[in-house]
Amino acid sequence: GASILAGVGVVSGWPVRIRIVLAFFGTLSFFLQSCGGFLWTGGIDFSRRALSLCTAEALKHRSTRMVPFRWAITSAGKIAADFAHAVRQLEGHEVVAVAARSEAAAREFCARHARGAAAYGGYEAMFRCDRHGADACYVATRPDSHRALCERLIARRVPTLCEKPLATSVDDVAALYAAAAASRTFLMEGVWTRCFPATAKARELLRGGAIGDVVAVQAEFGYAIANGCPDGVRGSAATGGMGRDIGVYLAEKALLAFDSRDYDLADARGVAVLGRGDGVDLTVAASARMVGRDPKRRGGVASLLWTGQCDTPEVCAVLGTAGSLRFAATHHTPRTLEVTTRTSRTASRTEVLDFPEPGDDGAHRWNYPGSISLQYEAASVARAVRAGAVEAPEWTHADSLAAHRIVERVRDQCYAPTADVDAAKPGDF
Amino acid sequence: GASILAGVGVVSGWPVRIRIVLAFFGTLSFFLQSCGGFLWTGGIDFSRRALSLCTAEALKHRSTRMVPFRWAITSAGKIAADFAHAVRQLEGHEVVAVAARSEAAAREFCARHARGAAAYGGYEAMFRCDRHGADACYVATRPDSHRALCERLIARRVPTLCEKPLATSVDDVAALYAAAAASRTFLMEGVWTRCFPATAKARELLRGGAIGDVVAVQAEFGYAIANGCPDGVRGSAATGGMGRDIGVYLAEKALLAFDSRDYDLADARGVAVLGRGDGVDLTVAASARMVGRDPKRRGGVASLLWTGQCDTPEVCAVLGTAGSLRFAATHHTPRTLEVTTRTSRTASRTEVLDFPEPGDDGAHRWNYPGSISLQYEAASVARAVRAGAVEAPEWTHADSLAAHRIVERVRDQCYAPTADVDAAKPGDF
Numbered sequence: 001g002a003s004i005l006a007g008v009g010v011v012s013g014w015p016v017r018i019r020i021v022l023a024f025f026g027t028l029s030f031f032l033q034s035c036g037g038f039l040w041t042g043g044i045d046f047s048r049r050a051l052s053l054c055t056a057e058a059l060k061h062r063s064t065r066m067v068p069f070r071w072a073i074t075s076a077g078k079i080a081a082d083f084a085h086a087v088r089q090l091e092g093h094e095v096v097a098v099a100a101r102s103e104a105a106a107r108e109f110c111a112r113h114a115r116g117a118a119a120y121g122g123y124e125a126m127f128r129c130d131r132h133g134a135d136a137c138y139v140a141t142r143p144d145s146h147r148a149l150c151e152r153l154i155a156r157r158v159p160t161l162c163e164k165p166l167a168t169s170v171d172d173v174a175a176l177y178a179a180a181a182a183s184r185t186f187l188m189e190g191v192w193t194r195c196f197p198a199t200a201k202a203r204e205l206l207r208g209g210a211i212g213d214v215v216a217v218q219a220e221f222g223y224a225i226a227n228g229c230p231d232g233v234r235g236s237a238a239t240g241g242m243g244r245d246i247g248v249y250l251a252e253k254a255l256l257a258f259d260s261r262d263y264d265l266a267d268a269r270g271v272a273v274l275g276r277g278d279g280v281d282l283t284v285a286a287s288a289r290m291v292g293r294d295p296k297r298r299g300g301v302a303s304l305l306w307t308g309q310c311d312t313p314e315v316c317a318v319l320g321t322a323g324s325l326r327f328a329a330t331h332h333t334p335r336t337l338e339v340t341t342r343t344s345r346t347a348s349r350t351e352v353l354d355f356p357e358p359g360d361d362g363a364h365r366w367n368y369p370g371s372i373s374l375q376y377e378a379a380s381v382a383r384a385v386r387a388g389a390v391e392a393p394e395w396t397h398a399d400s401l402a403a404h405r406i407v408e409r410v411r412d413q414c415y416a417p418t419a420d421v422d423a424a425k426p427g428d429f
Numbered sequence: 430g431a432s433i434l435a436g437v438g439v440v441s442g443w444p445v446r447i448r449i450v451l452a453f454f455g456t457l458s459f460f461l462q463s464c465g466g467f468l469w470t471g472g473i474d475f476s477r478r479a480l481s482l483c484t485a486e487a488l489k490h491r492s493t494r495m496v497p498f499r500w501a502i503t504s505a506g507k508i509a510a511d512f513a514h515a516v517r518q519l520e521g522h523e524v525v526a527v528a529a530r531s532e533a534a535a536r537e538f539c540a541r542h543a544r545g546a547a548a549y550g551g552y553e554a555m556f557r558c559d560r561h562g563a564d565a566c567y568v569a570t571r572p573d574s575h576r577a578l579c580e581r582l583i584a585r586r587v588p589t590l591c592e593k594p595l596a597t598s599v600d601d602v603a604a605l606y607a608a609a610a611a612s613r614t615f616l617m618e619g620v621w622t623r624c625f626p627a628t629a630k631a632r633e634l635l636r637g638g639a640i641g642d643v644v645a646v647q648a649e650f651g652y653a654i655a656n657g658c659p660d661g662v663r664g665s666a667a668t669g670g671m672g673r674d675i676g677v678y679l680a681e682k683a684l685l686a687f688d689s690r691d692y693d694l695a696d697a698r699g700v701a702v703l704g705r706g707d708g709v710d711l712t713v714a715a716s717a718r719m720v721g722r723d724p725k726r727r728g729g730v731a732s733l734l735w736t737g738q739c740d741t742p743e744v745c746a747v748l749g750t751a752g753s754l755r756f757a758a759t760h761h762t763p764r765t766l767e768v769t770t771r772t773s774r775t776a777s778r779t780e781v782l783d784f785p786e787p788g789d790d791g792a793h794r795w796n797y798p799g800s801i802s803l804q805y806e807a808a809s810v811a812r813a814v815r816a817g818a819v820e821a822p823e824w825t826h827a828d829s830l831a832a833h834r835i836v837e838r839v840r841d842q843c844y845a846p847t848a849d850v851d852a853a854k855p856g857d858f
Contacts, residue, residue: 220746222644224750285645312645319649
């Protein structure tokens with residue numbers, strides 16, 4: 001028992017809660033074996049990497065803050081390139097392995113975006129990324145491949161950050177989180193918006209009642225696929241439609257306004273323009289109703305709009321009884337937060353909070369707007385993985401499941417128009 | 430026949446269509462009687478006022494553009510006061526009669542807001558407002574009284590402008606328009622937003638393709654009833670809930686983006702926070718889908734939000750394939766139109782069009798923001814009534830019916846949550 005307390009005390013990054021659990025139950029329920037520098041626990045599973053941090057070697061590095069967080073990357077696509085460059089410029093992070101469908105693509109990716117990383121053709125070999133001491137794997141392949149790849153990584157207990165959408169159905173999303181929980185492996189859907197300082201500030205303000213009781217949230221997000229779709233699969237069945245692609249960013253806003261720690265989703269509805277003959281949702285107006293778990297929290301509604309037919313300003317307003325909070329464009333990479341306190345129906349006072357994006361060395365031409373801020377997400381994952389957590393507090397499994405429920409419920413309705421209305425005329429986009 | 434043609438030729442304000450009808454069918458189906466300066470027709474009904482314009486006296490005045498448009502006002506409430514003051518400052522308009530529930534209230538109203546007008550206690554006497562040569566009656570009583578009052582005015586063939594909502598159900602709205610059409614009496618729901626120059630410009634730009642094909646429209650509108658409800662009945666069963674009170678302003682935006690001359694409503698859905706125990710909608714997130722009558726027009730969606738729980742910025746964005754159009758706050762009294770042409774996903778060029786509100790002599794402290802612009806609505810009614818029309822082109826019977834259909838469909842859904850979701854928890858507002 002004493003040994004545990006001593007050993008744990010050194011790992012200052014671990015959360016207080018875990019330290020307390022160990023302190024109280026250490027002598028009762030844990031079996032301590034210090035052998036070859038490894039520490040096992042009987043009752044609680046920690047991820048492989050969290051355990052390796054407890055080796056004498058790791059603790060030495062950690063105490064001098066020199067242990068880098070090592071990333072494996074699955075995919076050699078555009079968002080993967082952006083992620084590699086964001087991580088390259090983030091102190092204490094490095095990319096150690098990259099897998100693509102072909103070895104040539106992986107090698108080219110490493111040469112351009114991750115010099116020195118090991119290149120793998122195919123993902124199977126990559127899953128043994130622990131050979132490179134990878135702390136986590138970033139999955140950035142096509143959405144329809146996410147479930148299978150994540151399942152294999154989780155089966156090997158590799159902490160995983162998977163680009164959104166985590167999967168193309170609520171059932172698949174739930175299955176992945178169940179697998180992660182069962183094996184105590186970290187898994188996060190890459191809703192990077194949640195890791196921005198502006199988002200953290202907004203959550204803090206909203207939970208603290210800065211704009212009174214939240215009544216409603218309104219947000220839109222869209223871009224014209226016709227104007228050039230970066231990866232050729234947006235808005236198609238391969239991604240599960242625009243709802244899976246960007247609807248999740250809007251559901252995120254609903255769950256930010258009505259924090260999923262305090263509110264439950266009660267209902268979600270919507271109408272859609274379907275597209276391309278493959279029947280996926282192209283443009284959707286969605287509504288969600290949230291109810292507070294505590295009766296003191298009244299709850300309210302979310303009014304959300306996503307589209308693959310046109311570029312949109314991408315703003316978001318959270319409306320409360322004492323004011324409002326507005327994410328200036330573009331809200332999926334939030335940098336400006338406007339906090340308005342209304343003084344009458346037409347008059348108000350606004351405070352603007354700026355959160356400049358991280359410095360950029362200019363060596364990479366980003367494929368997506370604001371990608372340097374993938375640094376925030378990488379840092380969030382490192383914190384959570386090092387703490388031995390199975391989820392990041394910024395975007396929990398519950399958050400992600402709720403977001404997919406909103407999108408899926410709305411989509412299901414769009415495919416089944418009510419009987420009393422005129423027949424749908426699917427768009428010929 | 431010749432007499433008709435000669436007589437009609439002088440009434441230059443009459444539309445070409447009517448003149449042609451008279452010219453062709455005059456000798457066959459009309460009986461002309463010029464007696465005491467009055468003109469009757471047998472086959473086609475004209476409103477009493479349109480007929481009185483044909484008297485020698487009226488024609489003389491009309492030719493020198495000196496005939497004032499004479500208003501009767503039913504109600505001595507706050508919006509009626511604003512209307513009276515807007516009309517007082519509009520050249521060629523005057524208020525000739527006012528009716529309230531009590532004669533004292535009507536007299537006080539006249540003394541303060543319509544000096545010289547006849548005051549009536551009770552509405553029955555008022556319906557004989559033709560004694561004052563009233564050209565139209567403005568109904569501004571509580572919404573739950575609109576249907577009965579309008580029916581009586583229509584029965585007496587008095588051109589009527591009725592404050593929104595015209596009635597508290599689609600059936601009532603339809604019944605009133607049917608009555609107006611049957612008796613060829615002018616009837617308009619007072620959606621004054623439609624009469625603003627900014628709205629006319631927006632309709633022109635949208636129909637002309639200035640922002641490409643319209644894909645979606647997003648708008649919100651709300652105010653905190655708790656902060657002081659001007660007439661004490663807002664958000665209650667007496668008005669039919671917030672949807673009837675202000676939802677119509679948002680449905681108007683859907684029908685502006687997808688012009689009801691070109692598009693049909695295909696579907697409308699939503700979720701709500703219900704309030705006050707009387708079960709009316711307090712806060713609603715609504716969606717509507719519009720389909721083009723011409724297959725070349727794809728159609729799209731509207732994402733709408735209304736609330737009686739908090740004050741909102743009240744902005745509206747119309748999103749198209751080639752740009753967007755934004756009504757700056759407050760969109761129900763539009764003065765600023767921003768026309769944005771997108772040059773890439775994140776870059777755009779914006780032109781700001783300003784439409785200053787009419788001059789105000791400062792003699793009246795307005796009860797509602799922007800009420801001086803009720804002038805636009807009064808002018809629209811005068812134009813239409815003088816043209817012998819049964820509806821104003823700015824807000825037709827079809828527009829109004831479609832708006833009420835959107836609001837009612839959404840509200841009906843809100844009262845009947847789908848079976849697969851958690852039970853609704855009505856707000857305790």
